[in-house]
Amino acid sequence: MKILILYFSTAVIFFSADAVGLRLLIKPVFERHIAHLFADPFRVVPAALFYLGYVSGVLWFVSVPALRAGDPVAALVGGVLLGLMAYGTYEFTNYATLRDWSIQQVVIDTTWGGLLTGFSAWAGVMIAKAVG
DSSP states (O other), X not given: OHHHHHHHHXXXXXXXXXXXXXXXXXXXXXXXXXXXXXXXXXOHHHHHHHHHHXXXXXXXXXXXXXXXXXXXXXXXXXXXXXXHHHHHHHHHHHHHHOTTOOHHHHHHHHHHHHHHHHHHHHHHHHHHHHHO
């Protein structure tokens, strides 16, 4: 039951925070550089699969070990590192291979991914500890 609380709380926090971050931080920068590549309409199913799978990975690699250790700070640090690696992989690969990709996209999205993942992992562990 504690793992379900951890998953649900982490997913809700991650999705909610990312909805705000995408709108205010990421979209304006991406529109400036690669608006011509945007899918119209937006593809909901791949996005949902990403969120569900990514949160599962956060739990597997970061949140569950931190919860078992009773160490929310470990979730924060591990989440930041995991987010930097995951988002950085996407961003640096695109920067290396796609003509219109900018270093501004790399820096903003990689930083956002680290902060978002770390905060979501930390908050999920805090909620699971408080409820369970």
